Amino acid sequence: MAGLALGAATAAAELALLAVAAPLLVYALAFARGGHRVPAALARAAGRLTELERRRLAAFLDYRDTTPYGPLKAIAYLTLRVPVGLLGGAILVLVGYGAELAVRLAAGWWITGDHLDGIPPAWWIVGYLTVLGAVLLFLAVQGLLGVALLERRVARAVLGPSPLAEYEARIAHLATSRAEVVDAVDDERRRIERDLHDGVQQRLVALGMLIGRARRAGDGDRRRDLLAQAHEESQRALADLREVAWRVYPAALDGEGLRTALETVAERSPLPVEIDYAVPGRPPHAVETAAYFVVTEAVTNAAKHSGATRVRVAVGGDARMVRVRIEDDGGGGADPAGGGLAGLARRAAALDGVLTVASPPGGPTVIEAELPCG
Template sequence: MVVTGGVRIGRWARPVAGVVAGVVTAAVEMAILVASGLLLTLTVPAPALRRRVLAAVLRYAPVAARWERRRLAWAANRPAPAPLRATGRRAVGYLALRVVPGLLGALTVGVLAVGVVLAAVLLRAVVTGGVAVPDLLLQLVIGAGLLLVNLQAVASVGALDRHLARRMLEPDGEDALRRRIDELTESRAGVMAAVDAERRRIERDLHDGVQQRLVALGMLLGRARRSRDPDRARALLDQAHADVQWALDELREVAWQVYPSALDHSPLDEVLTMVARRTPIPVRISHALPDRPPRPVEAVLYFIACEAITNAAKHAGATVIDIEIRAGDGGVDMWVRDDGRGGADPAGSGLRGLARRAAALDGNLDVSSPPGGPTTIRATLPCG
């Protein structure tokens, strides 16, 4: 019950806080734009100085617009927006138009503040006994109705603010198509590089592991064949049998690194549980997906989790690993956290390869690993 109530409060607290912050930023941005306009007017006789002022405005306007998009994403409880590609002039136009949601937001927040003050006055009257029960019930009904209308107005102001940012800052159809082509070209090149790196790693594992063990196995069998001592031959055959088991285990590990065949008949949480049993440190798995995602999505999540577990066990000195998988906004979100020493490099070959795997499915991979820890890897993959 407490958790549910907190979620409901947070559902309204974020939009209200976002609108309040938007009112403040709109006032600051409008003041800066007005001051910049006056400065540009005053510097007409000095063209060089006027160009410098204009360049500064066009340079810093996208920065303010980028912060506004982050505020809107936080207020809507959505992931961080994609990098801003709007020009300086479009950003200036967007900041100028923000005066409309800023004024409307100030009006709605002001009405909400007045309602809070009146509610406090009513509460004081109830405590002191200065209001009758019928009047109290009437005031509660009217106040609840006005509160719902005011909250809906806050939501409408937030929606208007998001619509304005989307129309002014996001690329149009042609720009979006060009950007999509660039992303596909980049992700295809990244996938090809990741495939080549994976092939080299598999060849190295086979050469240094399975191949060496098979060579040793052949030598053992040759010695057993040439031995004339039955006990000696039996001991060599027992050792060869153990080496065969080791070679099969290593070959199975290599095969799982290529593709986890267990996903063909088991869901992701069960496969990760099998991986956790072979890990020297505890792994806690939280799986809350209503339906199984597509097989490629499960495979990418599996590889990301395995790489994160391996890094935490070998390099981070972690004592526990937490894996959380749940449904996201039109897809699947997975967090892998450890309490190790941190310092993981997102540009390293392993994490860069995982980012390429996620990008191949139009997903994202974010790594947070400050020195001293903890390390958090978040993978977001669509399921459409």
């Protein structure tokens, strides 16, 4: 109601501007000699009023748009929204009049005793007027909601991007996200190769050397010791291989779902990790995977680099969106352009999601991801 009241006031100012500007605009267009230039003063006034309307829509009516526009579009928008704004003001006046009338009737019936001919109203009159007032109030509220919706539609139709511009922006976004996904896959492959080379491969080489020494050993006791060492080394190699496989993709994510996979992350983390999971049902598989790797990377970074003592993970959302928030109490300073976090941002962008990182010096570090389910 505050937004529509302000809209009614600005509509009156815009109507005055258009009334003064109409002759100037007709004159300018008639004698422009092939050009369609709007007088500078009119263009400035129309632009300022249009920006004022944008701020009002963003503050009160939940509509935000930053698409650039020219003077003619601004004038066209003001011309179309003036009757909408005045309609909203008229409905607000009717609501105020109805409220004032209801207060007067109630005061006359029950407070001041100012009855018609000294006779209090019958119950059926009170009931009839109450029902009638409730119906009129319902219609007025629906009218206000309709005006608010019409305000947004007029702004979107006149000032918003054209369908062609939206398609071009969408194509550019898809092309960029596709290239970023390819880069993320290549980075993941390099990380897996590095883990296998530095971990499992080195242990397998040591295992082969121990078995070779055991085969050449002439002493039975020496052979048994070497075989025992080879057995221990094989167990460590198997543990490293399981660790690499778990980092590549956890089996629990396919079976039990995201909650169980995140609980496994908390169990394996060297830091205390608090999990707050509040997602109804199971999100799509791609969304679960992206959310899991966001949490895994954030917890790993907190344990390795931030000096944190605890991590809190909150996963919530609904059937349309899953929201992930990871906060640690470390020293901050995380680089959003770093390899790990940049890869997570690309993974989120591939789902039309957004990943943000806030890590001021001194902490805390907060990583948030919004992942659409559609």
